[in-house]
Amino acid sequence: MKNTGSPTLEDVAEAAGVSTATISRALNDPDKVAKETRERIQKAVDRLGYTPNFGGRVLASNRTNTVGAIIPSMANAMFASGLQAFQEVLAESGVTLLVASSGYDTEHEFRQIRSLMTHGADGLLLIGDERPQKTKDFLALRKIPYVISWCYRNTPDGLYVGFDNEKAAYKLTNRVLEFGHRDIAMIAGISKGNDRARNRIEGVSRAVRENTDGARLTKIVEARYRLENGAEAFDEIMSASDLPTAIICGNDVLAAGAIVRARKKGARVPDDVSITGFDDIGLASVVEPGLTTVRVPQIEMGQEAARQLLRLLSNQPATSSIEIETELVMRDSLAAPKALAV
Amino acid sequence: MKNTGSPTLEDVAEAAGVSTATISRALNDPDKVAKETRERIQKAVDRLGYTPNFGGRVLASNRTNTVGAIIPSMANAMFASGLQAFQEVLAESGVTLLVASSGYDTEHEFRQIRSLMTHGADGLLLIGDERPQKTKDFLALRKIPYVISWCYRNTPDGLYVGFDNEKAAYKLTNRVLEFGHRDIAMIAGISKGNDRARNRIEGVSRAVRENTDGARLTKIVEARYRLENGAEAFDEIMSASDLPTAIICGNDVLAAGAIVRARKKGARVPDDVSITGFDDIGLASVVEPGLTTVRVPQIEMGQEAARQLLRLLSNQPATSSIEIETELVMRDSLAAPKALAV
DNA sequence: GACATTAATGTAAGCGCTTGCATGAATCAA
């Protein structure tokens, strides 16, 4: 893994007949160099295919213009478009994004944080706020600027750009209750080490608990983020003796898996059972019936997270956390339970 | 964007009472350091929250253990899981992945390649093989090790780990023809600057052309990678006077968009019109009717690409390109045209 | 014309790390 042979500043300097300092200035602060010299330098740069050596630059300037993001998984549509938006905003400011994934494992996340710091990240984007004390200590010890996204807390410590998972789940559940459902099951994401999944469970639970008309949770099944897992969880719920009239799912993938399985088993959605999702990814509008779900404005969230992080990095006036609002998207997978509908 | 205050090797050296050289060795080549010393060093490292400075390390060792990947878009399910697999294999070898996206723009891709080189990428993963000469020259000039994925060419130059888009589309189209379809339309991805999209068009065209029983392409519409675009393209095709009995789509997203629109307009799939996809992402099994499509083994492809790249980087015996086989997945969106079915 | 000011460029130190070589201590062979 040698990079031998890469042209260096010195090579360019020689080729252009000036000192390395002038080259450096021409590249970083063009105004300081005479136009004529600048053009000569540009030619030499192009001819040699020169790109500045990151190591040298970092070492000398102590700046990397790089931020890192650690997402639970790249293979999750939920993060993809937000991250894409995050990157685009960073790129506008000449900041490069390094992406790593934690596999929903907080221990692994810790390692990735260290790795990204090693690789010169000036700041970080983290997803969710559940992580071991060790990780928090490290972030504090090293005074790493970071923003937390995909969740929201109204606390003075930490900069959040995201939405309140508990509140959104609560709102959705109340809507389900308004339709007349009283026996409700939930297919949740794995809550261990995942505050978003847990908060969604909590939101559903609270809405059910606060209902004064006999609403109850028949069952909560946790499932990994795959269609099959949603399908299996559906089976588990529907093979119990205590059947729900509505199943609230922790995300759209699980909901879609459940709907497809329902269809395969001859259960009609929403006539026999209503199913709701969360996130409003593409899947939600494609599945039949269309999935009633919670729209998360991922692009807005990613963009705003990038802006806040850039702010932190440039020591601009501190901003406080930003709550992104979610929105209920009504499609056809939620309807009044049959008994009432008749 | 200052990193001031980060502990350095020297800080650790002082804390542990040894020289910087010993620390460096303890971290990179533990066997060379006495166990007792090593433990003392580890304690100091933990206490200070030390992470090696990437710049210094790169500068001194000329090795970065970092590779870059430039994908057209992160918000595209098609690349997500392959990339995730790619990253996981790299991680096993202690190699970090930097991800950038080109927005399907070859000019932008060039800039990202330069950026990744600047950031110390030892090697690259590139998607597809269509790029301007300028980019190819740069890659050659700088002797950058790279592998090209998501496509396959049987040429001696360049290391490909991917599948043959043309062949896969050809196979799929022949299957459609076998069902008796003769009037075929295509909703393709944008072919400009995108060899995968173009090759799929070519595969479809060739199969139709080679058919000796009057098969023809009624229309080819190119559309961006979004559900709505698939829907709009469907409208465009079905509003012409010359109607197809089957629509072959360049990817699953377009196909799903078309199916949903067909449903909304009361056209039955596959009775009125058959629709096929490409990629076999989650969407394909969720949409109703299930999408007949081409399965691309993304995970396998990503893993293999990572292995080949690691190989290139360690100067191991050169390997040649690897063709990943695709597979037709028959679901319900393809059937014989009604006229024949009766 | 003498001096001050400005603009363009050069000089050289030093960022944090790795590594070839040197050193010293401990162990071994004869």
Add this chain to the structure above:
DNA sequence: TTGATTCATGCAAGCGCTTACATTAATGTC
């Protein structure tokens, strides 16, 4: 005992870059 070998560690150069400071040339002021 003594020279050879091994092991653990230190010394110091240098990776490619930025930047404070020095230098030189050009221009302006009175």
